[in-house]
Amino acid sequence: MNRDYPEKLLQSKKYRDVCPDTVRRVWAACAARYKKPKDADKAAREALHGITGAFMTPADAAACADSLRDWLALDRPDALLAEALRRHASTLERLPLFAMDALYGRIFDITGKPGRVLDLACGVNPIYLGARGIDTTGVDISQSAVDLINGFGASCGAPVRAVCADLLCDGGIPDERFDVALMFKVLPLLERQRTGAAAQVMDAVNAAYIVASFPTRTLGGRNVGMAGHYSDWMEAHLPGNRSVAGRFETENELFYILKEL
Numbered sequence: 001m002n003r004d005y006p007e008k009l010l011q012s013k014k015y016r017d018v019c020p021d022t023v024r025r026v027w028a029a030c031a032a033r034y035k036k037p038k039d040a041d042k043a044a045r046e047a048l049h050g051i052t053g054a055f056m057t058p059a060d061a062a063a064c065a066d067s068l069r070d071w072l073a074l075d076r077p078d079a080l081l082a083e084a085l086r087r088h089a090s091t092l093e094r095l096p097l098f099a100m101d102a103l104y105g106r107i108f109d110i111t112g113k114p115g116r117v118l119d120l121a122c123g124v125n126p127i128y129l130g131a132r133g134i135d136t137t138g139v140d141i142s143q144s145a146v147d148l149i150n151g152f153g154a155s156c157g158a159p160v161r162a163v164c165a166d167l168l169c170d171g172g173i174p175d176e177r178f179d180v181a182l183m184f185k186v187l188p189l190l191e192r193q194r195t196g197a198a199a200q201v202m203d204a205v206n207a208a209y210i211v212a213s214f215p216t217r218t219l220g221g222r223n224v225g226m227a228g229h230y231s232d233w234m235e236a237h238l239p240g241n242r243s244v245a246g247r248f249e250t251e252n253e254l255f256y257i258l259k260e261l
Contacts, residue, residue: 005031005041015048017055019141021169023048029194051189052142054123060087061144064124065151072156081131088145090123090184093252100128103250107180110246110257111209114179118207120167121186124148130158137174138162168197173204181207185215185253188230202239202258210242210258217252227254 006027009015015023023044030043056064067084071077078097085091094100108114115135119126122138126149129136138149140162149162165172167190183201190197202210214230217223227249234256238244246257 005037005044009041009044009048015045015052017143018048018052019143019164019166021166021172022051022141025166025169026051047193051193054089055142056088056124056144058144061148063087064148068127068148068152068155076131076156081128085124085128088123091125091128097128101132104129104132106248107211107246107255107257111180111211114209116176116178116180118174118178118181118205120173120181120183120201120205121189122149122162122182125182125184126160126162127152127158130156130160133159135159136161137176137178139165139167139172139174141166167201168194173201175206178205178207180209180211181205182211184211184213187212188214188233199237199239202237202242208260209245212256212258214254214256215252216249216254221252230254 006024009023009027010020026047027040027044030040030047031037034040034043064084064087067080071080071084074080082095082097086095094103117129117134117136119129119136119138122140122145124145126136126138130153136159138146138160140146141164143164146162146164149160152158153160163174167173187198190201212234214226214234216227216230218226231254239258241261242258243261244256245259246255248255
């Protein structure tokens with residue numbers, strides 16, 4: 001029966017770490033496009049692979065946890081924090097730590113130092129923010145990343161926590177008030193999954209500032225005009241209740257800081 005297919009995906013070794021709402025959402029979208037369940041299943045697996053390609057491997061998740069335990073036991077040296085963060089692709093590309101510190105310094109020069117941060121599609125970034133004393137709530141569809149963040153917060157008393165949820169499903173975005181919401185490289189991914197999804201998510205965020213970023217280079221490191229493309233896209237999709245408070249580029253990323261009107 002058709003309803004058996006998403007349950008098989010949920011139980012599969014490859015996708016059992018993925019938020020169940022994501023698996024069911026992707027399956028439903030594919031089932032609406034294909035008459036045959038097997039074709040829908042194939043399409044759903046391909047779509048999920050594209051969404052989860054940046055997930056940590058189990059080995060990387062274990063290594064990250066080991067580094068964090070050593071970090072806590074050895075009086076929290078930055079070298080071990082960096083070793084943990086490099087296990088996830090999204091934080092790896094922003095290392096070394098002095099570069100991450102400089103990036104957030106640049107952001108907070110515009111937003112002010114936040115009391116509460118919401119990190120959407122967070123990976124393990126809340127671990128960095130928590131280690132720097134910033135109260136952070138993360139949302140991600142990877143249960144492994146969520147478990148690492150919550151374990152980190154519980155073990156060292158850092159002001160961080162995370163939930164496994166899908167930004168495109170009901171209840172996926174916390175409705176509490178935040179000072180800053182981070183949306184690093186996630187808006188294009190949302191828009192590819194469903195037209196209009198990026199605007200929908202930005203509208204749902206309850207924060208004084210949204211910090212959205214976009215890639216400016218291909219995975220191979222080539223500059224092919226991505227900064228101009230995403231700049232045009234962001235300007236065209238600027239939420240009606242926000243203005244641009246800041247815009248800047250790093251070596252491979254474009255940042256927009258959107259202020260609530």
